[in-house]
């Protein structure tokens with residue numbers, strides 16, 4: 001059973017009884033859910049366990065800093081109709097559901113997701129799809145939320161088929177954490193539902209620590225990839241979870257081993273009550289530099305930052321080249337030595 005209540009956290013040994021009152025205060029504000037798979041991964045003897053840190057609520061979440069905001073990446077500013085975010089010309093987000101199988105303590109949409117915040121109504125979905133249909137510049141539709149894979153295979157399959165029927169849409173991408181937190185739910189029926197007739201489906205998997213890629217999770221991802229659906233990864237750089245080169249290296253290698261191309265390493269957004277998770281951009285750049293020297297190009301994600309206010313995503317990685325005039329340059333190699341070009 002998924003753990004949702006502070007008393008259940010205590011009963012499962014995920015929090016000490018003396019923290020019950022604090023946990024209740026946090027749970028009143030932000031949704032809590034920990035699946036059996038995630039609960040089993042947590043090392044109860046490690047007070048700094050990187051899995052627990054991602055999912056077990058903490059009183060620090062009630063401390064917000066002045067720069068934090070309810071809508072940190074500015075979805076609302078680019079939402080022409082309910083459920084659609086149209087920030088970049090060639091693609092839209094379609095937020096089908098506002099629920100997830102787990103609730104990450106650092107979630108950038110934490111003010112929008114949670115139980116009771118259900119899916120788009122049939123009419124809202126019609127309107128959202130009509131928007132896509134009448135905007136021929138939309139090449140890619142990204143199903144997100146919430147986690148779109150929590151829908152039944154039938155419902156998800158219906159939506160994907162309706163999107164695939166729009167001539168100018170060529171790519172359907174789904175963002176999900178489900179294969180990691182409930183791998184048993186990646187059933188053959190669900191995998192079949194992901195296929196977009198005549199179009200290409202991509203699945204972007206959210207995972208942040210190599211321990212999340214268990215044998216069962218790897219098998220769930222293999223079911224998706226074996227069906228001919230390419231996968232990419234998304235991770236968030238999180239203090240106390242993966243803010244060291246060895247952990248990031250293990251995570252990226254694990255993705256590649258699972259045939260998941262490392263795609264994004266997100267700088268943590270300014271979501272309310274998440275300052276204890278954020279590193280500085282400088283720290284992020286140093287980690288990316290370290291990764292460059294340690295792992296294959298296949299295992300390199302793009303370190304990206306969403307500019308607060310809805311101004312889009314930009315690469316945030318370190319620079320290696322200083323131009324000297326129009327043609328000459330000083331280039332830094334992976335050991336930090338400057339070379340002339």
Ligand code: SF4
Pocket residue numbers: 099100102103104106107108109110113145146147177206
């Ligand atoms: S799975 Fe994604 S949307 Fe859901 S709580 Fe975690 S970060 Fe937020």
